[in-house]
Amino acid sequence: MTPGERTYLIKLTNADTIECLWRNHCRRMADYGFDRLLYGFTRFRTSTSLGDPNDFILLSNHDPTYVYGFMDEGLYHHGPMVHWALNNEGSCSWSVLARMVSEGTLTPDEQRVLEFNIQHGVTAGYTVSFKSVSSRAKGAISLAARRGMSQDEADAVWAEHGEAIVLMNNLVHxxxxxxxxMPANRSLTKRQREALQWVGDGKTTQDIAQIMGLTPATVEKHLRLAREALNVDTTAQAVLKAAFQNQMFIVEG
Structure with a gap:
């Protein structure tokens, strides 16, 4: 590992926001030729689904039209490398796609994803699938090589720097x-967060009203708005999701 890579890892571990972390990571991966990244993580995977896309942690520096087509229009359901990531851990060269094409094993839906990627210049790269100790959690990142870079060139970069790149992505994850x-329009206010924290500590609405110096009706309003922001039906679900998103017990800067 080079001194620059060690310096980056220290900087990475000291990042205090996802925005700062992601911005610096995109720059670092671009140094290796992987200039378009797509990271996804869910804690709500089942045997038949990845869960509600609204519950994904999704980060990308791809063109918004690519992200919209791949995610919002559901192409990710049929992505060959997404399927690989769900069933494997570690890293995989996109050269496997060329083999699937030559062997004629792509389904029509997978072929449509491949054509969509080609249209957007996403033709070479690697996928890293992260290890999880929970059957309901899964995360992976797609590292698309810069336009004009062949898969052979990407593989050559990986041969030299692959271990360091995997380490960096594992630590980022x-x-x-x-x-x-805190997704746009779904983050909690300070009052909503505080009310949920007290619920998590086992306090009743009456207790919370006394602690926060509010009326029970106002506490209920904060909890209702928190449920709406987190798109859940019960306060217990809101506490769980807020905890998953690290929106509770935040140290104020």
Whole structure:
């Protein structure tokens, strides 16, 4: 590992927001030629689904039209490398796609994903699938090589720097899981967060009203708005999801 890579790892572990972490990581991966990244993580995977996309932690520096087509229009359901990531851990060269094409093993839906990627210049790269100790959690990152870079060139970079790149991405993944993730229009206010924290500590609405110096009706309002922001039906679910997103017990800067 080079001195620059060691310096980056120290900087990575000291990041205090996902935005700062992601911005620096995109720059670092671009240094290796992987300039378009797509990271996804869910804690709500089942045997038949990855869960509600609204519950994903999703980070990308791809063009928004690519992210919209791949994620919002559901192409990720049929992505060959997504399927690989769900069933494997570690890293995988996208050269496997060329083999699938030559062997004629791509399904029509997978072929459609491949054509979509080609249209957007996403033709070479690597996928890293992260290890999880929970059957309901899964995370992976797609590292697309810069336009004009062949898979052979990407493989050559990986042969020289692959271990360091995997280490960096593993640490980024672990760091993301420790930082608050607040999607637009779904973050909690300070009062909503405080009310949920007291619920998590086992306090009743009456207790919380007394502690926060509010009326029970106002506490109920904060909890209702927290449920709406987190898109859940019960306060118990809100506490769980807020905890998963690290939106509770935040140290104010």
């Amino acid at each position: 672990l760091k993301i899981l420790t930082l608050p993730y």
